[in-house]
Amino acid sequence: MAIVNSYTRIVPTPDRTSLDAIVLAARDLLETEGLSGMTMNAVAARVGVRAPSLYKRVESREKLIQLVAEATMTEFASRLDGATTVAELANGFRDFGHERPAAFQLVMTPAPGVPSIRLEFAIRATEAVLRVTSALAGPEHGLEAARTLTAWVAGFVSMELSGSFKLGGDVQSAWDFGLAAITAAIRSRPTTTDAPAA
Known part of the structure; x- marks a missing residue:
């Protein structure tokens, strides 16, 4: 088990994308792949993050x-x-x-x-x-x-x-x-x- 001393602090992972970048990527996918191709996985790949990370910005x-x-x-x-x-x-x-x-x-x-x-x-x-x-x-x-x-x-x-x-x-x-x-x-x-x- 790891021991955390008083000098250790948890640093949050920096945001790797923004809501504007997600919407822009989704908009571009809509034009190239259609609505059915505008999936959360495809959008995540387009902005360079994993799909679960999108849910921090967009609920569904x-x-x-x-x-x-x-x-x-x-x-x-x-x-x-x-x-x-x-x-x-x-x-x-x-x-x-x-x-x-x-x-x-x-x-x-x-x-x-x-x-x-x-x-x-x-x-x-x-x-x-x-x-x-x-x-x-x-x-x-x-x-x-x-x-x-x-x-x-x-x-x-x-x-x-x-x-x-x-x-x-x-x-x-x-x-x-x-x-x-x-x-x-x-x-x-x-x-x-x-x-x-x-």
């Missing part, structure tokens, strides 16, 4: 997925901050989707069981969209316009990323057509009496 894989989604939304929001038109917003969405397709799918069309981001991150990510759509459609229709724009962009880009446009034609022309139609619809500010009867 589900929490790590949530943190990656929230970091994605933060980056996404900062990219859109300067947008002043519907076209700038939509093209910003689309560019992000092409640059980071797995992250785009994670936050825009999450699979069942994927942890939800916290409300403050969702609010931050929608600030620019609400600002632009409210200016165009009026404050009373800003939220509806933001949802319409976001749903169209998410759907179009998701189909584009998955190669679902198989009938030929120019996808860029379809994007331009849809964007013009969505912008015109938002600008027209329809009232409930304009809606077709169910």
Whole structure:
């Protein structure tokens, strides 16, 4: 049995990674290996520690997925901050989707069981969209316009990323057509009496 005298002190092992480094490694793995490949073991190997060490920073894989989604939304929001038109917003969405397709799918069309981001991150990510759509459609229709724009962009880009446009034609022309139609619809500010009867 070892004898510990009064001069001996326990020195904690220095931290070998940070939460930011873990989230960055997980984000990179998400793009190269997909969500299923973003395991705690793979992230640990990427940052140079053993998997149990990650749990000092992140309590579970589900929490790590949530943190990656929230970091994605933060980056996404900062990219859109300067947008002043519907076209700038939509093209910003689309560019992000092409640059980071797995992250785009994670936050825009999450699979069942994927942890939800916290409300403050969702609010931050929608600030620019609400600002632009409210200016165009009026404050009373800003939220509806933001949802319409976001749903169209998410759907179009998701189909584009998955190669679902198989009938030929120019996808860029379809994007331009849809964007013009969505912008015109938002600008027209329809009232409930304009809606077709169910």
